Amino acid sequence: MTTRKHTETISIQVLFDRQGNALIHGSFNEHTHASGVLLKQSLFAWHEESFYGTELEVRHIQGLELVLLPAEMVISFFAEAKRLQHIEWTWDNFAARLLVKLAPKLAEFLREKQYLPSYSAFQTGKLLWTWDEEALETDEQAALDVDEEDADAVDGLRAAFSASVFHAHYGSEATASDLRREFPLLFARNNTTDTGLDEKEWLIVIGWKADNAPFRPALQLLEPSDGEEAWRLQLVLQDKRDAAAIFPARLAEDGDVFGSWPSSWTAHVRLRSNSWLERLRASLPPDRLSHDRDNILSNLLDDEAAWRFLTADSQRLLEAGWQVLLPAWWETASRKKPRLRAKVSSGEGSRTGGSLFGLDSIIDFNWRIAIGEVDLSEAEFAELVARNARLVRFRGEWIQLDPALLAQIRKAMASVDKRQGLSFQDVLQLHLLGGEGTFAETEGNSAEQEAELAERIKLEVELNEHLIKLIGQLNQQTEHPKLPVPYGLRAELRAYQQEGYAWLAFLRRFGLGACLADDMGLGKTVQLIAYLLHIKENTPESDPNRLPSLIVCPTSVLGNWQKEIERFAPSLKVMLHYGNRRLSGEAFLEEAKQADVVLTSYATCSLDQETLQGLTWTSISLDEAQNIKNAQTKQSTVVRSLPAKHRITLTGTPIENRLAELWSLYDFINPGYLGSSREFTNRFAAAIEKDRDEQLTSDLQKLIKPFMLRRKKKDPAIQLDLPDKNEMKTYVHLTTEQGALYEQTVNELMEKMQKLEGIERKGAILAALTQLKQLCDHPMLLTKDEIPAIIDDSEPLVSRSSKLERLLAMVKELREEGDRCLIFTQYIGMGQMLKLVLEQELGEPVLYLNGSTSKTARDRMIDLFQSKEEPASADQPNVFILSLKAGGVGLNLTAANHVFHFDRWWNPAVENQATDRAYRMGQTRDVQVHKFISLGTLEERIDEMLDSKQQLSDNVISSSEGWITELSTDELKDLFTLRRDVIGQA
Numbered sequence: 001m002t003t004r005k006h007t008e009t010i011s012i013q014v015l016f017d018r019q020g021n022a023l024i025h026g027s028f029n030e031h032t033h034a035s036g037v038l039l040k041q042s043l044f045a046w047h048e049e050s051f052y053g054t055e056l057e058v059r060h061i062q063g064l065e066l067v068l069l070p071a072e073m074v075i076s077f078f079a080e081a082k083r084l085q086h087i088e089w090t091w092d093n094f095a096a097r098l099l100v101k102l103a104p105k106l107a108e109f110l111r112e113k114q115y116l117p118s119y120s121a122f123q124t125g126k127l128l129w130t131w132d133e134e135a136l137e138t139d140e141q142a143a144l145d146v147d148e149e150d151a152d153a154v155d156g157l158r159a160a161f162s163a164s165v166f167h168a169h170y171g172s173e174a175t176a177s178d179l180r181r182e183f184p185l186l187f188a189r190n191n192t193t194d195t196g197l198d199e200k201e202w203l204i205v206i207g208w209k210a211d212n213a214p215f216r217p218a219l220q221l222l223e224p225s226d227g228e229e230a231w232r233l234q235l236v237l238q239d240k241r242d243a244a245a246i247f248p249a250r251l252a253e254d255g256d257v258f259g260s261w262p263s264s265w266t267a268h269v270r271l272r273s274n275s276w277l278e279r280l281r282a283s284l285p286p287d288r289l290s291h292d293r294d295n296i297l298s299n300l301l302d303d304e305a306a307w308r309f310l311t312a313d314s315q316r317l318l319e320a321g322w323q324v325l326l327p328a329w330w331e332t333a334s335r336k337k338p339r340l341r342a343k344v345s346s347g348e349g350s351r352t353g354g355s356l357f358g359l360d361s362i363i364d365f366n367w368r369i370a371i372g373e374v375d376l377s378e379a380e381f382a383e384l385v386a387r388n389a390r391l392v393r394f395r396g397e398w399i400q401l402d403p404a405l406l407a408q409i410r411k412a413m414a415s416v417d418k419r420q421g422l423s424f425q426d427v428l429q430l431h432l433l434g435g436e437g438t439f440a441e442t443e444g445n446s447a448e449q450e451a452e453l454a455e456r457i458k459l460e461v462e463l464n465e466h467l468i469k470l471i472g473q474l475n476q477q478t479e480h481p482k483l484p485v486p487y488g489l490r491a492e493l494r495a496y497q498q499e500g501y502a503w504l505a506f507l508r509r510f511g512l513g514a515c516l517a518d519d520m521g522l523g524k525t526v527q528l529i530a531y532l533l534h535i536k537e538n539t540p541e542s543d544p545n546r547l548p549s550l551i552v553c554p555t556s557v558l559g560n561w562q563k564e565i566e567r568f569a570p571s572l573k574v575m576l577h578y579g580n581r582r583l584s585g586e587a588f589l590e591e592a593k594q595a596d597v598v599l600t601s602y603a604t605c606s607l608d609q610e611t612l613q614g615l616t617w618t619s620i621s622l623d624e625a626q627n628i629k630n631a632q633t634k635q636s637t638v639v640r641s642l643p644a645k646h647r648i649t650l651t652g653t654p655i656e657n658r659l660a661e662l663w664s665l666y667d668f669i670n671p672g673y674l675g676s677s678r679e680f681t682n683r684f685a686a687a688i689e690k691d692r693d694e695q696l697t698s699d700l701q702k703l704i705k706p707f708m709l710r711r712k713k714k715d716p717a718i719q720l721d722l723p724d725k726n727e728m729k730t731y732v733h734l735t736t737e738q739g740a741l742y743e744q745t746v747n748e749l750m751e752k753m754q755k756l757e758g759i760e761r762k763g764a765i766l767a768a769l770t771q772l773k774q775l776c777d778h779p780m781l782l783t784k785d786e787i788p789a790i791i792d793d794s795e796p797l798v799s800r801s802s803k804l805e806r807l808l809a810m811v812k813e814l815r816e817e818g819d820r821c822l823i824f825t826q827y828i829g830m831g832q833m834l835k836l837v838l839e840q841e842l843g844e845p846v847l848y849l850n851g852s853t854s855k856t857a858r859d860r861m862i863d864l865f866q867s868k869e870e871p872a873s874a875d876q877p878n879v880f881i882l883s884l885k886a887g888g889v890g891l892n893l894t895a896a897n898h899v900f901h902f903d904r905w906w907n908p909a910v911e912n913q914a915t916d917r918a919y920r921m922g923q924t925r926d927v928q929v930h931k932f933i934s935l936g937t938l939e940e941r942i943d944e945m946l947d948s949k950q951q952l953s954d955n956v957i958s959s960s961e962g963w964i965t966e967l968s969t970d971e972l973k974d975l976f977t978l979r980r981d982v983i984g985q986a
Contacts, residue, residue: 006088010034010042014095016156020071020163022099025064027092036065043089046082049073072167074099074160079107094146095153101143106131106161115165117208118158119199129165130158201275213268215239215261217276218323219297220246221309223398230300233288233309235276237261237269238323246325250295251276258294283320284313303391310391329398481506486533488571493530496711496718497523501530503709504648508535508619513647513669515625517654517710519916522718524650525561528621529568531648535618536572536596547615548575548595552639553623555601561623565597572596577612578604584611602627602635609638617644625649628668629661631677640668653909654708659685662704670707713919725919727929729943730810732802734934737779739978742937745771745782746976753969765972769938772976776934777803777830777903787832794837803932804833807900808841810930811879814898815842820865820878821898824914830902831881838879845875850883866895884914893917897925902932904942936978 008028015023026034026043034042036058044053050073057068069077078099083089091097109115109131121128133141144154203209215237222232235257239245249259255277257269277296280289288309292298301309314324370376376384391398483502485493493501500516504527507514518524532549539546553561558578565574575595577583582604583591588611592598598617605612620642622628628636647669655662663680666673674680684700687693711718714725734742749768756764774781778801791797798805807823814821825831828850835848847861865880880893884905896918905911911931919927933939 007086009088009090010039011090011092012043012096013093014099014153015066016095016153016159018156018159020074020156020159020161022069022071022074022095022156022160023059023061023066024069025066033064036067039065039067042084042087043067044077045084047073047077047080049076071160071163075103075106075110075164078103094150095156098143098150098153098157102140102157105136105140106157106164109135110161110164110168115161116203118162119202122202128159129162131161198275201272213265213272214241215247215265215268216323217272218246218325219280219314219317220248220325221306221314221327223306223327230302231306231309232300233297235297236325237265238325251280251297253277253291253293253296279320279322283317283322288313307391327398483534486530486537486569488533488537488569489530490570491526491530491568493526494523494718497527497530500524500527500709500711501534504528504531505534507707508646511646513649513666513707515649515651515654515665515669515704515708517649517651517708519652519710519712522711522713524652525564525623526568528648528650529565529572532565532572532597532619533569539618547618548592548598549619549621550598550600550612550615550617550642550644551621551623552600552602552605554627555603558599558601561599574599576600577608582608584608589614602639605642606635606638609641612642615643617642619646619648620644621648621650622668623650625651625665625668626653626661629657629664631660631664631667636664636668640671653913654710655909657907659689659700666704666707673707674703725915725927725929727931729931729933730806731933731935731940732806734776734937734978735779735800735802737800738775738802738934741779741782742772742775742978745775746973746978749976750969750973753972768976772938773903774827774830776937776939777801777825777827778833780833781827781829787829787836789836791836791840794840797833797837803902803934804837807834807902807932808837810900811838812841815844815878819898820896821880821900822893822896822914822918823879823881823900823902824884824911825881825902826884826905827903828883831883834881834902838881842879844879845877846879846881847877848881849886851886853886862891862893865893868895882914882917884910891917892920892922894920894922894924897923897927899927899929900932901930904931904933904939938976941975 010026010028013025013027015025017023024039024043026039028034040053040056040058044050044056044067047053050056050069053067059066059068081100081104091100114132114135115129116132118126118128118130133144136144146154200209218236218238220234220236222234224230235249235251236246237249237259239247247259247261249257249261251257251273255273257273257276261269280296288299288301288305289296290299310326310330314326317324481502483498483505485498485501500518504514504516508531516524516527518527528551535549551561555578558576562574562576565572573594573596575591575598577588577592577598577600582588592615600608600612620639622639628639630636631640649665649669651665654665660677660681663674663677663685667677675683684696687696688700745768749764752764753761771782778797780787780797780800794808798808811821811823823834825834831848831850835846838846847865849858849861853861861877861880865877868876880896882891899915899918901911901914915927915929919929931943933943
């Protein structure tokens, strides 16, 4: 057996800094020093944590190169002792020898969690860790008993051990939070105060070590007995096994304790009582302690002092490790914040004594102030405030009166003029938001105080019987009065449609606007026609206030409205106000007064504002009301200016892109209800759209709910018996060609971003956005290669786009099963290419409808697709390609049971509308929706954003591309940059 020989010897010296980092120096002899690089390569050759020394820093000190080993690695490195065997390692100074000797033991302590918080560090306001010295062997303990010269090395070792504890067990935010919850006294705010404890007592107080005493010392606050005015503090011993068993005690000035307790406790009391006096002196204000030699807690407390103890002193005692026993009522009383309530007068609520009519109706009320179960009149509240006390006994209950809150209540009351009353809008909104209204000013308060007071003060409304019923009906939407179907209606209403028509009539009765926002295909048109018939049949012809209703709709559906009214309500007299021969002035007024319904378009409405303002319409209804979503357009402004007794909007998409669209709808139906546009943006839109503020989302839901009726096809109450709609995402890779062009486009954009500003920068971003989306479809859309009219072989076209290849395979499969499909794309060139390839591959006709398709051709395509010949002929089209804009609305294509979104739109509502061409009443099969997404591209990011926007739309009843132009260059790069690992092979 041969003995391994060392080829060289390296001597190691270690120096610690104050943080416990080790500075390591190596030398071959006293004249030859090892370089930092050589030392890293040799000493740390097996040290995986530092990536074999490569990640360690080299420092130059007095001409020498030293390797810095971070504190959290020191113990583990020297404990492992994994070093190159051909080198003889010698330990040349005390710190190095100390590490070699103690590191294995300290590493064991770390693994077994045998460590303690350092009491000496805690007293200086720090949290450090040390080992339990009682667990060291004699020789290990002796290694730490050093003279002053080597004390720095021991301190450094302790710092390295503490850093290892933090790194190994409490380095993450989650575990640090666990530590705070488990040992809150470690983080007490007054941890720099001398607590009067020794280290063992302190470890028991903070909960690190168990206390085997059968009791715990506590301070108890005693409230005044009947006939007394003073409060008292007393020391008590509380039985750990029975918290109700407490034994009063007196703490003398010399630290002795007197009282009666179980005899078995006496030894424990004597052992622990020495520190109680010092701990109280450290934790209580001096005026709480008396100079009574036999009882330092004999001072009496007035109400002010008791309040300070309840709110401040008790908290300091808890942080110092004391148990504190407070009166049983305090926890409840401390939560009883004053609530300001406007109690509505009895009767129907309005000053006229009749039914309310409109949000501006004025309601009389009286102030009430509630504190817990105590209900105060305005006079009783003033009397309590006049006492100028923080704790008041009133009607047998203790009440806490915070001066800041009282001042806030007085300001709130002063800010509302009782002589003018509250409007029904004020009352409704306060009730809907659970009383969280603020009329108070906060002048003179800091921003923190204002925020705190706004959180603590609640302005509530106490409704009378009439308003309780009314608001309950508004909020529930299922409890409003049922109405019989109008006699003249030639249609059988489904149950939900009858509820919708009755809801419109109910809101009309109170002059409150309505937004009927049912899903497309649920029959909003017939519900409004029933409502219009209801008005006609309940208004005598001799009534001088009998006036027509106005319907404003897109030009494309004017004819549809004429036919539907004629079909469902032939008794309604309809006047069409449209075209070059339309009437104006007195002629218009005379004819309109003879009609029940006047039909006009948004465009005509904008042109004929003055004419249409000549009547106060009995109702104005906006079909496809998203046409007024931009409140700043003339079209929107004109429509909102028309006078009417009742206002209704019909829309399947109350929000398409921004919450401002919702505001525009509501400002039409109930002007001012959601405040001005600026107020709405500041209060709701910004926080909900940017920060997804859940509380504000909930508040907005509550405010809009009474005036919006939104039913969806899948709602159980609708019972349409529709089949399922299954949505799935199909992910594809880019081809090599697509990937190269994609990266080139992004790089060009990034170069432009360094030069362009303002509108030019925005334009470049939007142009690049379109190019990238087109690239994900097919590179020919970007290269502008001419798409052939006829092809013999589709492979050259298909191979350049992974999407096209995947779509072709899926369409072939569904056609083999006899299924039919719709394919939506935004780009005309893509639609042409799809038609060309699919016709060549399937050997059957493929339909393609886009914005340039004539009405005649459009109708013929729909009829061809919807007709199903048995047996199927070779001329029967089974694949229908549509542009998203032209084919996304107004079509019934239930012959298809597959829907493909070849490229993605920014707006989930638009995509859903397109899908609903196939998924609507009349569909008998499950509908499969396939959404194509190119991996690693902007499309994948768009998909994530669409999910977020859909959540916003659903939560409140979604943003356009504009926000992208506001991103920084780095944010744009992150959004657009292609991940190379997802590019396919050519």
